[in-house]
Amino acid sequence: xxxxxxxxxxxxVMVMLPRNNTYLFSYQRVSPAIEYAKKILGRDExxxxxxxxxxxxxxxxxxxxxxxxxxKQRDERPDLILGxxxxxxxxxxxxxxxxxxxxxxxxxxxxTGFNVKGIEYSHLTRIxxxxxxxxxxxxxxxxxFGWRTASLIYDDDKDERNCYFTIEGVFTVLSEYNIVTDYxxxxxxxxxxxxxxxxxxxYGSEVVIxxxxxxxxxxxxxxxxxxxxxxxxxxxFNIELFNSSSYGDGSWRRGDKxxxxxxxxxxxxxxxxxxxxxxxxxxxxxxxxxxxLQESDIPVCEDxxxxxxxxxxxxxxxxxxxxxxxxxxxxxxTKKNGLEITHNMWNxxxxxxAGQVSVDANGDRNGDFSVVRMTDPEAGTHETVMSYFGENxxxxxxxxxxxxxxxxxxxxxxxHSDPSC
Amino acid sequence: xxxxxxxxxxxxVMVMLPRNNTYLFSYQRVSPAIEYAKKILGRDExxxxxxxxxxxxxxxxxxxxxxxxxxKQRDERPDLILGxxxxxxxxxxxxxxxxxxxxxxxxxxxxTGFNVKGIEYSHLTRIxxxxxxxxxxxxxxxxxFGWRTASLIYDDDKDERNCYFTIEGVFTVLSEYNIVTDYxxxxxxxxxxxxxxxxxxxYGSEVVIxxxxxxxxxxxxxxxxxxxxxxxxxxxFNIELFNSSSYGDGSWRRGDKxxxxxxxxxxxxxxxxxxxxxxxxxxxxxxxxxxxLQESDIPVCEDxxxxxxxxxxxxxxxxxxxxxxxxxxxxxxTKKNGLEITHNMWNxxxxxxAGQVSVDANGDRNGDFSVVRMTDPEAGTHETVMSYFGENxxxxxxxxxxxxxxxxxxxxxxxHSDPSC
Numbered sequence: 001x002x003x004x005x006x007x008x009x010x011x012x013v014m015v016m017l018p019r020n021n022t023y024l025f026s027y028q029r030v031s032p033a034i035e036y037a038k039k040i041l042g043r044d045e046x047x048x049x050x051x052x053x054x055x056x057x058x059x060x061x062x063x064x065x066x067x068x069x070x071x072k073q074r075d076e077r078p079d080l081i082l083g084x085x086x087x088x089x090x091x092x093x094x095x096x097x098x099x100x101x102x103x104x105x106x107x108x109x110x111x112t113g114f115n116v117k118g119i120e121y122s123h124l125t126r127i128x129x130x131x132x133x134x135x136x137x138x139x140x141x142x143x144x145f146g147w148r149t150a151s152l153i154y155d156d157d158k159d160e161r162n163c164y165f166t167i168e169g170v171f172t173v174l175s176e177y178n179i180v181t182d183y184x185x186x187x188x189x190x191x192x193x194x195x196x197x198x199x200x201x202x203y204g205s206e207v208v209i210x211x212x213x214x215x216x217x218x219x220x221x222x223x224x225x226x227x228x229x230x231x232x233x234x235x236x237f238n239i240e241l242f243n244s245s246s247y248g249d250g251s252w253r254r255g256d257k258x259x260x261x262x263x264x265x266x267x268x269x270x271x272x273x274x275x276x277x278x279x280x281x282x283x284x285x286x287x288x289x290x291x292x293l294q295e296s297d298i299p300v301c302e303d304x305x306x307x308x309x310x311x312x313x314x315x316x317x318x319x320x321x322x323x324x325x326x327x328x329x330x331x332x333x334t335k336k337n338g339l340e341i342t343h344n345m346w347n348x349x350x351x352x353x354a355g356q357v358s359v360d361a362n363g364d365r366n367g368d369f370s371v372v373r374m375t376d377p378e379a380g381t382h383e384t385v386m387s388y389f390g391e392n393x394x395x396x397x398x399x400x401x402x403x404x405x406x407x408x409x410x411x412x413x414x415x416h417s418d419p420s421c
Numbered sequence: 422x423x424x425x426x427x428x429x430x431x432x433x434v435m436v437m438l439p440r441n442n443t444y445l446f447s448y449q450r451v452s453p454a455i456e457y458a459k460k461i462l463g464r465d466e467x468x469x470x471x472x473x474x475x476x477x478x479x480x481x482x483x484x485x486x487x488x489x490x491x492x493k494q495r496d497e498r499p500d501l502i503l504g505x506x507x508x509x510x511x512x513x514x515x516x517x518x519x520x521x522x523x524x525x526x527x528x529x530x531x532x533t534g535f536n537v538k539g540i541e542y543s544h545l546t547r548i549x550x551x552x553x554x555x556x557x558x559x560x561x562x563x564x565x566f567g568w569r570t571a572s573l574i575y576d577d578d579k580d581e582r583n584c585y586f587t588i589e590g591v592f593t594v595l596s597e598y599n600i601v602t603d604y605x606x607x608x609x610x611x612x613x614x615x616x617x618x619x620x621x622x623x624y625g626s627e628v629v630i631x632x633x634x635x636x637x638x639x640x641x642x643x644x645x646x647x648x649x650x651x652x653x654x655x656x657x658f659n660i661e662l663f664n665s666s667s668y669g670d671g672s673w674r675r676g677d678k679x680x681x682x683x684x685x686x687x688x689x690x691x692x693x694x695x696x697x698x699x700x701x702x703x704x705x706x707x708x709x710x711x712x713x714l715q716e717s718d719i720p721v722c723e724d725x726x727x728x729x730x731x732x733x734x735x736x737x738x739x740x741x742x743x744x745x746x747x748x749x750x751x752x753x754x755t756k757k758n759g760l761e762i763t764h765n766m767w768n769x770x771x772x773x774x775a776g777q778v779s780v781d782a783n784g785d786r787n788g789d790f791s792v793v794r795m796t797d798p799e800a801g802t803h804e805t806v807m808s809y810f811g812e813n814x815x816x817x818x819x820x821x822x823x824x825x826x827x828x829x830x831x832x833x834x835x836x837h838s839d840p841s842c
Contacts, residue, residue, distance in 0.1 A: 063541055067520045070491045092513060099488045120484055 010051050011325070011335055013318075014069070016059040016083035016093060021298060024242055025085045025108065025310035027056055032292035033311040034082065036285060037318040037353075047322050061086040061160065065093050078102060079335045082317050085310065086160055087111045090124075098123040101338035105321060105345070107313025111165040112172050117362060123342050125359065127313040127320065129274065129367025129390065131169025134241065137272060137369045137388040138209065139173045140395065145406045147235070150174055151205035152183040153198055153220065155212035163211035166239055170209055180205075188216055195219035199227055202234065206408055209237045217269075218252060218262055225265035232409045238271045242309055252380070267377040270405075274309055275368035275387050277355035282307075285315070285353050307354075316352040320345050320359070349391075358391045366390035375400045431472050432746070432756055434739075435490070437480040437504035437514060442719060445663055446506045446529065446731035448477055453713035454732040455503065457706060458739035458774075468743050482507040482581065486514050499523060500756045503738050506731065507581055508532045511545075519544040522759035526742060526766070528734025532586040533593050538784060544763050546780065548734040548741065550695065550788025550811065552590030555662065558693060558790045558809040559630065560594045561816065566827045568656070571595055572626035573604040574619055574641065576633035584632035587660055591630055601626075609637055616640035620648055623655065627829055630658045638690075639673060639683055646686035653830045659692045663730055673801075688798040691826075695730055696789035696808050698776040703728075706736070706774050728775075737773035741766050741780070770812075779812045787811040796821045 015034060017027045034054060041047045055078070059065035065084050072078070081097050084090045085108025094114070097104045098121060107128040114121050115132060141147070154167040167183070174181055182205055184198045193216050202208050208224070210217055217238050224230050252262035278286075290306040300306045324344035325335060333340055342363065349358040358366045371386040385401040388394075436455060438448045455475060462468045476499070480486035486505050493499070502518050505511045506529025515535070518525045519542060528549040535542050536553060562568070575588040588604070595602055603626055605619045614637050623629050629645070631638055638659050645651050673683035699707075711727040721727045745765035746756060754761055763784065770779040779787045792807040806822040809815075 063516055063520075066516065070517050070520070073494060092516065095484055095487065095513065096491050099484075099491070 012078040013054045014078035016065040019058040028296040033315040037315045059084045105317035125363045133367035135169040135173035149205045150207045151202040195223040199223040221265040230268035271372045275370045433499040435499035437486040440479040449717040454736040458736045480505045526738035546784045554788035556590040556594035570626045571628045572623040616644040620644040642686040651689035692793040696791045
């Protein structure tokens with residue numbers, strides 16, 4: 001055909017995800033989303049001529065991903081890396097990839113350390129909202145409601161350290177805004193958590209922000225309720241970004257004798273989570289994903305979405321890369337211009353599978369977050385009471401929101417005095 | 422000659438050190454020691470047939486070392502890596518080297534994380550005593566003198582983090598022995614250190630262990646002395662492993678009006694440092710090093726040794742490797758059997774340039790440490806009052822040692838009560 005080039009560009013994509021199914025971002029969960037994106041791109045006239053050869057590498061959420069990458073001889077190196085998600089795994093891979101001028105897009109690597117793209121992480125684009133973006137939600141609430149002090153309580157497993165990195169984001173942002181923070185840390189894998197002891201240390205703080213396992217959240221809320229800290233003088237938050245099944249209606253319920261007390265305590269708990277959106281096209285994607293997961297023998301709940309943030313993110317990664325590559329190539333560059341492709345992906349808003357995705361000028365996705373709260377203490381039902389939109393830093397307050405929840409009626413008492421005096 | 426093989430083995434050595442002279446282990450300081458070892462080996466009949474090709478790579482105490490390594494194609498990879506010293510730099514290099522079956526010997530990489538050799542650090546041999554080995558000195562003193570509680574005070578620069586890793590070793594060992602620890606951390610590069618506030622937090626602990634800059638040690642000791650904590654109820658330690666010029670006689674002296682007070686405070690301060698030994702052969706080495714340093718325009722003090730632990734360590738590394746390689750080769754293996762060579766270096770005692778070097782079964786050097794203390798409070802002179810020998814876990818108590826220094830006469834008061842009560 002005149003005026004049309006039929007040259008094909010082969011793009012070698014190395015996907016680094018764990019095979020272990022306990023991860024929400026395991027190979028079995030995410031690969032169908034990547035294959036779906038590949039199919040979409042293959043059907044789109046706009047991307048004719050781009051052929052994606054996708055290879056999956058078991059990252060094992062450890063150093064296997066790095067080893068696989070460094071074993072590549074010069075002429076075997078991939079053109080694009082998707083993943084890794086785990087922080088330490090991502091750090092080593094992104095360093096080498098950046099040095100080799102290979103773009104990396106991940107729905108993980110959410111830690112604050114990756115924010116300075118500098119040299120080590122120059123080629124990293126983050127397609128899921130980072131912990132710092134999540135923390136902006138807190139900063140905005142602190143500003144809006146005039147809170148001044150926070151206690152940060154977190155579970156540090158000393159392995160993948162998701163809660164450590166989550167709270168690091170909160171700490172970083174609140175410190176910048178001169179919020180006084182105090183913290184309590186434990187490792188629930190190694191020790192029995194002294195919930196009452198921890199709660200005894202939060203007297204002096206207005207806001208308590210927790211990141212830990214669902215069972216520990218319950219212990220902490222029970223302890224706070226028994227000490228009568230839940231009303232008037234303290235505001236409680238739990239951060240639960242990804243695992244939507246571990247909070248929500250009935251999360252206080254364990255079938256033990258404390259269920260009623262826990263339900264009362266939970267009526268004072270706010271949960272910060274990712275705001276999820278859908279659109280008509282999302283339905284087809286969601287159906288396909290459900291089918292793939294069922295084929296992989298991954299249990300899928302009947303009445304809820306089988307799609308998580310990681311699946312969406314890695315799907316969108318391939319779309320974003322293809323868009324950027326096309327633009328860069330139309331300017332006479334090639335797939336080997338890794339840094340130019342990377343920068344082309346930054347400061348860009350595009351249509352993702354679940355809605356609009358906006359990547360900021362630093363290559364990190366802007367985040368939207370919800371605050372979920374029990375709105376009917378009798379029935380125990382939860383709903384989103386407030387949303388925060390990162391791109392324009394605005395709140396949406398839902399009709400169910402009650403001002404009294406976030407207004408301190410009495411100042412917190414000073415640090416609990418020494419029992420000996 | 423009959424019965425003698427003349428085959429030569431070329432060994433490619435990649436040395437990873439920073440070019441920046443502010444480091445005690447800079448290229449300019451350490452390379453003469455490596456060249457000296459090479460010369461010694463070249464003259465020794467025992468090692469005839471081994472030819473060392475040494476290449477120096479600027480590690481920049483950053484990721485440059487990793488980049489240089491991963492850029493090597495399969496047939497360009499070195500047979501041996503010496504360094505890196507900086508913890509984060511070493512971590513990335515040792516991972517890749519271990520994966521590629523290349524032995525790494527370092528006089529650094531002293532952090533506790535490297536102790537688990539497992540897979541990631543399987544090929545790492547540490548030729549200088551690690552922070553954990555240093556911490557054994559404290560564990561032994563706590564056992565001997567019956568101390569039960571410690572406050573750990575450290576300066577965390579959030580960059581190379583030497584004091585963080587130093588105190589991590591102490592914390593790890595003391596925790597294993599059920600010593601109750603408390604800690605205070607600051608970053609003296611970013612904040613004015615509230616010495617009095619920190620000292621106010623140590624009331625409940627018997628032993629105070631510090632790792633920070635010399636000026637901050639002085640501020641802390643002055644604060645402790647003013648609060649009358651220096652005698653009777655508390656014992657103070659400073660850890661200063663390498664930079665022998667920053668402690669010792671007159672370290673309290675600043676030429677300000679607090680000199681006398683500081684001198685009195687320092688009469689209660691114990692400094693834990695590396696025990697240094699010498700032997701006749703050391704003199705020649707020391708003279709040569711002085712000459713080389715002067716040629717590099719590095720200032721060398723007249724009446725003190727120009728040799729530091731890193732120079733000794735990297736010298737000894739090459740001797741140790743050559744010894745192990747020779748043995749492994751005599752068993753029919755080659756320089757490419759990296760893991761066998763590595764294991765041959767472990768659990769071995771040999772003559773280093775400054776005395777006997779004993780490497781334990783985990784590939785880490787056993788350490789000998791000294792406790793230095795002011796022995797004449799009038800003159801302000803310091804001397805070694807106690808030494809700890811890691812290999813056989815024994816103390817040598819010097820005649821100048823006084824029992825009263827380490828025996829608590831009064832129990833520390835409980836945590837300073839809240840001023841409001």
